Amino acid sequence: MVHQISPLAPARLPELPAISGVKLASAEAGIRYRGRHDVMLAVLDPKTAIAGVFTRSLTRSAPVEWCAAHIGGSARAIIVNAGNANAFTGRAGKASVSAVAKFLASALSCKTSEVFIASTGVIGEPLDPNLVTKVVPELIAGAAEDKWEAAARAIMTTDTFPKMVTARARYGGAMVTINGIAKGSGMIAPNLATMLAFFFTDARIPPVLLQTLLEDGARRTFNCTTVDGDTSTSDTLLFAATGTAGEAPRGLKRITDASFKDFAEAFSRAAHELAHLVVRDGEGAEKFITITVTGAASAREARQIGMSIANSPLVKTAIAGEDANWGRIVMAVGKSGARADRDRLKIWIGGVRVASRGMRDPAYREQDIVPHMKGRNIEIKVDAGVGRESARVWTSDLTHRYIDINGSYRS
Amino acid sequence: MVHQISPLAPARLPELPAISGVKLASAEAGIRYRGRHDVMLAVLDPKTAIAGVFTRSLTRSAPVEWCAAHIGGSARAIIVNAGNANAFTGRAGKASVSAVAKFLASALSCKTSEVFIASTGVIGEPLDPNLVTKVVPELIAGAAEDKWEAAARAIMTTDTFPKMVTARARYGGAMVTINGIAKGSGMIAPNLATMLAFFFTDARIPPVLLQTLLEDGARRTFNCTTVDGDTSTSDTLLFAATGTAGEAPRGLKRITDASFKDFAEAFSRAAHELAHLVVRDGEGAEKFITITVTGAASAREARQIGMSIANSPLVKTAIAGEDANWGRIVMAVGKSGARADRDRLKIWIGGVRVASRGMRDPAYREQDIVPHMKGRNIEIKVDAGVGRESARVWTSDLTHRYIDINGSYRS
Numbered sequence A, B: 001m002v003h004q005i006s007p008l009a010p011a012r013l014p015e016l017p018a019i020s021g022v023k024l025a026s027a028e029a030g031i032r033y034r035g036r037h038d039v040m041l042a043v044l045d046p047k048t049a050i051a052g053v054f055t056r057s058l059t060r061s062a063p064v065e066w067c068a069a070h071i072g073g074s075a076r077a078i079i080v081n082a083g084n085a086n087a088f089t090g091r092a093g094k095a096s097v098s099a100v101a102k103f104l105a106s107a108l109s110c111k112t113s114e115v116f117i118a119s120t121g122v123i124g125e126p127l128d129p130n131l132v133t134k135v136v137p138e139l140i141a142g143a144a145e146d147k148w149e150a151a152a153r154a155i156m157t158t159d160t161f162p163k164m165v166t167a168r169a170r171y172g173g174a175m176v177t178i179n180g181i182a183k184g185s186g187m188i189a190p191n192l193a194t195m196l197a198f199f200f201t202d203a204r205i206p207p208v209l210l211q212t213l214l215e216d217g218a219r220r221t222f223n224c225t226t227v228d229g230d231t232s233t234s235d236t237l238l239f240a241a242t243g244t245a246g247e248a249p250r251g252l253k254r255i256t257d258a259s260f261k262d263f264a265e266a267f268s269r270a271a272h273e274l275a276h277l278v279v280r281d282g283e284g285a286e287k288f289i290t291i292t293v294t295g296a297a298s299a300r301e302a303r304q305i306g307m308s309i310a311n312s313p314l315v316k317t318a319i320a321g322e323d324a325n326w327g328r329i330v331m332a333v334g335k336s337g338a339r340a341d342r343d344r345l346k347i348w349i350g351g352v353r354v355a356s357r358g359m360r361d362p363a364y365r366e367q368d369i370v371p372h373m374k375g376r377n378i379e380i381k382v383d384a385g386v387g388r389e390s391a392r393v394w395t396s397d398l399t400h401r402y403i404d405i406n407g408s409y410r411s
Helices: A062-070 A090-108 A129-133 A136-142 A148-154 A207-220 A258-280 A299-310 A313-320 A326-335 A366-374 A400-407 B062-070 B090-108 B129-133 B136-142 B148-154 B207-220 B258-280 B299-310 B313-320 B326-335 B370-374 B400-407
Strands: A022-027 A039-054 A074-084 A115-122 A163-171 A174-183 A196-201 A236-241 A288-296 A346-349 A352-356 A377-383 A389-396 B022-027 B039-054 B074-084 B115-122 B163-171 B174-183 B196-201 B236-241 B288-296 B346-349 B352-356 B377-383 B389-396
Touching: A022 A136, A022 A148, A039 A062, A039 A136, A039 A148, A039 A207, A062 A090, A062 A115, A062 A236, A074 A090, A074 A196, A074 A236, A090 A115, A090 A129, A090 A136, A115 A236, A148 A163, A148 A174, A163 A258, A174 A258, A196 A258, A207 A236, A207 A258, A258 A288, A258 A389, A288 A299, A299 A313, A299 A326, A299 A377, A299 A389, A313 A326, A313 B400, A326 A346, A326 A352, A326 A377, A346 A366, A352 A366, A366 A377, A400 B313, A400 B400, B022 B136, B022 B148, B039 B062, B039 B136, B039 B148, B039 B207, B062 B090, B062 B115, B062 B236, B074 B090, B074 B196, B074 B236, B090 B115, B090 B129, B090 B136, B115 B236, B148 B163, B148 B174, B163 B258, B174 B258, B196 B258, B207 B236, B207 B258, B258 B288, B258 B389, B288 B299, B299 B313, B299 B326, B299 B377, B299 B389, B313 B326, B326 B346, B326 B352, B326 B377, B370 B377
Parallel strands: A074 A115, A196 A236, A288 A377, B074 B115, B196 B236, B288 B377
Antiparallel strands: A022 A039, A039 A074, A039 A236, A163 A174, A174 A196, A288 A389, A346 A352, A346 A377, B022 B039, B039 B074, B039 B236, B163 B174, B174 B196, B288 B389, B346 B352, B346 B377
16 A cells, blocks of 8 residues: 555655764665665673663553663663564564664673663564574665664655654753654554654763653653553653763752753754644644643543543544544533533633533534544644643544555455 | 445344344434434333443533443433434423423333433534424334344444344343444434444343443453544433343342353343444444553553544554554653563564564565455554553544545535
């Protein structure tokens, strides 16, 4: 199946600057695809700090288990393949990960625990480690600081465009860079929606802080996005900090410290942007939907209400049909399990209040929001009427193309 | 939009026998539809016991709140309209329900608390009670024991066929009848999936037992079905027992008593059948899917795993595409939140074991299950590998027609 570029893709790809201490390469290993690169390697300077956040699935893949076991130390390499997720592959899967880590550690003269691995693609199929290791010499030889786009392309599955972001921040007396690449919800034939995202910076960040920053950022960005509510076996988010830009600010202890503010804000912007790019390439997506929930009893419940709306097939098909069907939003709030006061609930679409006090807003006329519904970016706001907490989540609509992409038989 | 009859519809409609103490009628009130009956009335003999189970939505409709407040006593009438759910209609909705109950109670010389009301259709629109009350005299005059099919048709929205079941049981020394009718997941333009189901029997059942039986039955049947995971504001399940067939067995105390066994079994069969008919008319359904979960740590977790599979868009689109994509079943087990042992998980499709011990079953060949995937009835079995509890759930596939039905703009 040929996938047209998502109508929600950005007009142009950003140019990612070099990050000192990060060299990238990609190659064709022929794991599943032909005629394209399907393995990416990032070679990292010694003493690079690494943080990671992984899928909460109970059936997580062998590479996820490997990475989760080694987070907290340092990293010398991140290697990623597309086409085979190495998930639900039993002992063979574990052995495959070990073999790749061993080979790469030997080639780079580092510890196996400094090699991080991610795989995306079909699940339940053994992944022959030799397919990966045989391109490692070529990858190491070709690794360079300017291969960001090639790297972002090599990790794609049914993604229709490569996902890249960059941000600058003042940190420890110097300007530092944050680059991020991701692959989104795609399936080959057939696969799981699988999200992989990798951030890199030249800033020197104490590992504990890097991990806290990443967890906090993931909670507010990637964990607030959904395409179809299906959680992958393979979701992986890594953040590598080479420290080549200089020293960390003196006395830095918490991610809320003033000396960390600019970096934390730059990362937050980059993480939001990358997470949104993943949603914008959601399978079959025609609309990018932002759902803001206010007036909830807790932040967790605000997110719960937002995700209930974002995962409702009835809400998502209505938006695909450009129908301002706010009754379905009421339904999704009601089924979320979070506290909400039906008779104080307020709903806005495109800034227009459509419902208040447990019923249609008397001033609301449907024609006022028709132009908004026809646009690419849909804004929904809900006030639950029970508290002061809020959350924001992002999703895409549910279209015929989603069914085409996921219902087609494997060739 | 014209809806073709579901390919999963039964070949013929059953003929429902009369139930002494139940008279039915239907009429055209013109609430939303034209040229068809859209109101149904069941007139019940005095002292009819009534039990009810309702949506757990926090944004439930005015009729649901009315019924829930009056369950536990007796019933003289059940009145149901299609086309307007009277949900999220504020005080006007409550007043509308009261007005209908008052009018009907006066006409039947009963208490308003003996009138039960259900509404299905568009939400957020006020329901003018006069539209309903103006046909009440005609309904009462025309009520008869043989109007089951007309009643089942009058409550349809986008249902493609009327849903009717009947069962017989030996109870208290006599043969008694159980009839049931339901409407399924449908939307007009646009609406919520809304499930209404009504059971009637001539058996004399103590109200507390009737309620327990209904709650227990709902848990194992209707609450184990899903079309799209979207919970309606209006789901209503009522069971009316006229008691005209004679006395309850002496000493009957619990639904597990031997004297209740035949009735309980007959109700269980009828409830399963009616719940399955609702799934078989799920929006756009082409396949009827039965998911059996064994080896779970608790019955609740077994159901949780089953529902996670049944609600996964990726599993449902794969089945629509006749693709034996068991990797997506692994994913759905992993994301369910219930305990499962990845390395002891077993999966069967159509009776063929496709996965065991955390990987693809070595003996599995995909061609063995291709004919099963092409059939109308798909059987999935999962053993979670952690305990002895089990559950069974039912769903339909996710097809282009679901998007057509739910994504079309209101005219």
